[in-house]
Amino acid sequence: MTHSVSMTVNGKSVSGEVESRTLLVQFLREHLRLTGTHVGCDTSQCGACVVHKDGQSIKSCTILAAQCDGADVTTIEGLADGDTLHPMQEAFRENHGLQCGFCTPGMVMSALDLVKNNPDPSEKEIREWLEGNICRCTGYHNIVKSIKAGAGSMR
Amino acid sequence: MYDFTYQRAVSVDDAAAKVEGADDAMLMAGGMTLLPTLKQRLAQPSDVVDLSGISGLAGISVEGDKVVVGAMTTHATVAASADVKSKIPALADLADGIGDPQVRNRGTIGGSIANNDPAADYPSACVGLGATIVTNQREIAADDFFTGLFETALDDGEVVTAVKFPTPSKAAYMKFPNPASRYAIVGVFVAQGSDGVRVAVTGAGQDGVFRASEMESALASNFSADAVANISVPEGDLNYDIHASSEYRAHLVTVMAKRAVNKAG
Numbered sequence: 457m458t459h460s461v462s463m464t465v466n467g468k469s470v471s472g473e474v475e476s477r478t479l480l481v482q483f484l485r486e487h488l489r490l491t492g493t494h495v496g497c498d499t500s501q502c503g504a505c506v507v508h509k510d511g512q513s514i515k516s517c518t519i520l521a522a523q524c525d526g527a528d529v530t531t532i533e534g535l536a537d538g539d540t541l542h543p544m545q546e547a548f549r550e551n552h553g554l555q556c557g558f559c560t561p562g563m564v565m566s567a568l569d570l571v572k573n574n575p576d577p578s579e580k581e582i583r584e585w586l587e588g589n590i591c592r593c594t595g596y597h598n599i600v601k602s603i604k605a606g607a608g609s610m611r
Numbered sequence: 612m613y614d615f616t617y618q619r620a621v622s623v624d625d626a627a628a629k630v631e632g633a634d635d636a637m638l639m640a641g642g643m644t645l646l647p648t649l650k651q652r653l654a655q656p657s658d659v660v661d662l663s664g665i666s667g668l669a670g671i672s673v674e675g676d677k678v679v680v681g682a683m684t685t686h687a688t689v690a691a692s693a694d695v696k697s698k699i700p701a702l703a704d705l706a707d708g709i710g711d712p713q714v715r716n717r718g719t720i721g722g723s724i725a726n727n728d729p730a731a732d733y734p735s736a737c738v739g740l741g742a743t744i745v746t747n748q749r750e751i752a753a754d755d756f757f758t759g760l761f762e763t764a765l766d767d768g769e770v771v772t773a774v775k776f777p778t779p780s781k782a783a784y785m786k787f788p789n790p791a792s793r794y795a796i797v798g799v800f801v802a803q804g805s806d807g808v809r810v811a812v813t814g815a816g817q818d819g820v821f822r823a824s825e826m827e828s829a830l831a832s833n834f835s836a837d838a839v840a841n842i843s844v845p846e847g848d849l850n851y852d853i854h855a856s857s858e859y860r861a862h863l864v865t866v867m868a869k870r871a872v873n874k875a876g
Binding site: 457459477479498503506513515518519520522523566587 | 613
């Protein structure tokens with residue numbers, strides 16, 4: 457069965473035809489060609505696919521596109537202002553918060569949800585918050601450092 | 612994923628009617644278990660009926676000495692609720708330890724208990740606090756609700772609408788989490804309330820959540836960690852898998868019970 461869905465993605469109205477079983481991440485990557493959101497594990501563990509839906513971080517591999525009809529979605533592509541990176545992205549660059557970079561979009565989107573509710577998180581709070589984001593390069597030290605710095609420049 | 616027909620219910624009655632009208636429908640709350648299950652092709656429903664569009668199913672209220680949590684209330688909302696934190700801090704604490712932040716933003720109490728995963732956290736709070744499960748048809752005592760592995764007293768088309776938790780005089784939840792999934796390898800919920808002491812164990816039992824009655828009577832006369840230190844549950848009734856043997860789970864039940872009693876104070 458197909459459904460017509462319309463949603464706002466990174467401030468733009470988009471619509472498309474999806475199957476019942478189409479996941480939000482498939483809609484973003486395959487229909488909208490927004491390939492910054494990654495699929496790592498596809499089992500809701502790794503967090504590479506984290507986006508914001510209606511202001512909350514969620515795993516876009518574990519929600520149907522049809523469920524997001526009418527939603528407001530932000531992906532990693534929606535953060536930068538032209539060539540100027542978002543302060544959290546800039547902090548990841550400055551602090552070498554990535555090795556291979558595959559987990560980075562999810563890390564950044566997850567970090568922004570943390571900072572929204574907790575503008576000055578401690579290292580412990582950052583590490584606890586990242587329970588749902590896995591870096592297979594194990595580059596956590598610099599990721600935590602980046603989030604701390606990013607939070608600082610956003611305050 | 613096998614294909615299915617996605618339907619969005621607009622009311623509880625509509626959800627029940629959609630289930631009734633389909634060959635083999637499944638209800639979806641937050642989808643944190645159902646969608647991974649479908650992706651692994653472990654289930655093949657004809658229809659998935661989404662409850663998230665129904666207004667009035669999410670939210671927390673205090674009614675007399677009870678905290679009422681709507682079925683579609685997310686774990687993140689329970690964890691952050693001022694009412695839950697002041698009346699039943701152990702429940703907020705439990706919700707804050709489920710999965711990870713993104714799972715807590717989507718997963719719901721109704722979905723968790725209707726699924727009755729033997730390693731889920733919420734069943735232990737429901738049984739440990741002597742909660743009442745409210746559905747579109749009736750009210751069910753938590754002791755009668757969880758009937759076995761992934762099995763509940765719910766009939767087809769019966770929808771959980773809320774859970775009513777009595778406020779305990781003290782309570783605490785301690786779990787030994789699986790380091791990857793954060794599901795409970797063993798979790799113990801201890802509460803002292805108007806109907807005495809309850810000790811509910813999740814993660815360990817072959818039939819899901821159960822009450823450790825020997826610990827309950829020991830704590831009723833002496834609410835201290837020492838009272839349960841030498842009580843162990845029979846390991847023959849416990850789960851075993853690559854993460855923990857039955858013997859280790861039995862050991863953990865006593866350790867988590869002691870820690871929960873200490874935490875409850």
